[in-house]
Amino acid sequence: MKTFLNISLAAALFVGGVYLYADDDEMEHARPAYSKPLSKQDQASAALYKKECGACHMAYQAGFLPKRSWDKTMKGLDNHFGTDATMDAADTKTIQNYLMTYASKNDRITDMKGAVALRISQTPHFVKEHREITQKMITQPEVKSIANCTACHTKADAGSYREREIHIPNYGRWE
Amino acid sequence: MKYLTILLIGSMSLMGASTEVVQYMNELSSVAKTENKSFAGFDAARGKEIFTSTHTGKQGKPMSCTSCHTSNLSNSGKNSLTGKVIEPLSPKANPQRLTSVKEVTKWLKRNFVDVYAREGTAQEKGDVLTYIIKN
Structure with missing residues (x-):
């Protein structure tokens, strides 16, 4: 008993x-495969993704965009939001495969009604979740851009976006 | 001549570039010679000019290497678009720098395109690397 x-x-x-x-x-x-431990090979790919893409900005979790978006992103690295983000062919392929494997399969988050989103910040779920965020909060020097997840989501790097972990610079916690 | 090359490699390593990067710079030097008959070795002063001067970049806006790296190579910089911190470029301040040819070629290509809207020549790449090594 x-x-x-x-x-x-x-x-x-x-x-x-x-x-x-x-x-x-x-x-x-946004992370359908999160519960399943990554294989050794996927761990290496994830580390490469973090190193290469994380050199300039947070390595956004693959689940924020659908396959078609990552495909377009990875094919356009020579003009990646106005900068050259190219790398050698082998690394490009490894990262592309990784992103495609862990891309979002959930259209509630990423469906753009046929359009291929390149910016996570334009996907419907993102827009909805950030609807109360003012321009002033975003453009202040400590944040700079809506793409700078870690400025407010203190554990975004680790893939965690809980409300209690939010701290907006010069505004405080989000409650 | 062989002795001189070894001496050159040795002294460059002491200054902060790894053997493979020194080897890469020797290759750049050979190419520079074929492209420019009057080429007489890389020059840190020319490298400094490349690094600090302002150009119309890939986005059609004024841009300089110092826009992100600052003019002090021992200081960390900030990506001018994303705000992400960039560790110092100087191998004296950051021993990881100039240790991998893969990294060096990747960033030289990207950053010349971003700042100059074209790739760098062999001489320009060698000059800027020489400037970084000496600062």
């Missing part, structure tokens, strides 16, 4: 935990 109680308690905690987590972390759906 005691064992049974323990198991039910554990199960209840588990279900509750998952529920709370999903409720709080609005970007949970």
Whole structure:
């Protein structure tokens, strides 16, 4: 009986935990493969992605954009938002494969009604989640751009966008 | 001559470029000679001019290497578009610099295009690397 109680308690905690987590972390759906541990090869690809793309900006989680967006991005690195972001062919291919594998399959987040979004900040879910953010919050020097996730989402680098982790420079916590 | 090359490689390494990067600079030097008959070696002063002068960049706006790297190579800089911190370029301040040809060629290509709207010549690349090594 005691064992049974323990198991039910554990199960209840588990279900509750998952529920709370999903409720709080609005970007949970952006990472469909997150629960599955990455293979050795994918870990290496993820590290390469972080190193190469993270040299200039946060390496945005692959799940923020659908396949077609990453494909277009990776084919246009010679003019990547106005800069040359090219790298050698082998690394380009590795990163492209990685992004395509972990791209969003959830159109609630990324559907652009046929258009191919290159900017995560133009995807519907992103727009909805940031609707209350003022221009002043975005353009201040500490933030600079809506693309600078880590300026406010303190754990964005690790893929966590919980509300309680938000701290907007010169404004404080988001509550 | 062989002795001189070894001496050159040795002294360059002491100054902060890895053996493979020194080798790469020797290759640039050979190409520079074929492209410019009066070429007589890389020059840090020319490299400084390349690094600090302003040009119309890829985006059609005035741009300089110092826009992101600042004019002090021992200081960290900031990506002028994203604000992301860039570690110092000087190998004296940042031992990771000029250790990998793969990294060096990647960034020289990207950054010449961003600042000059074209790729650098072998002489220009060697000059700017020489400037970075000496500063």
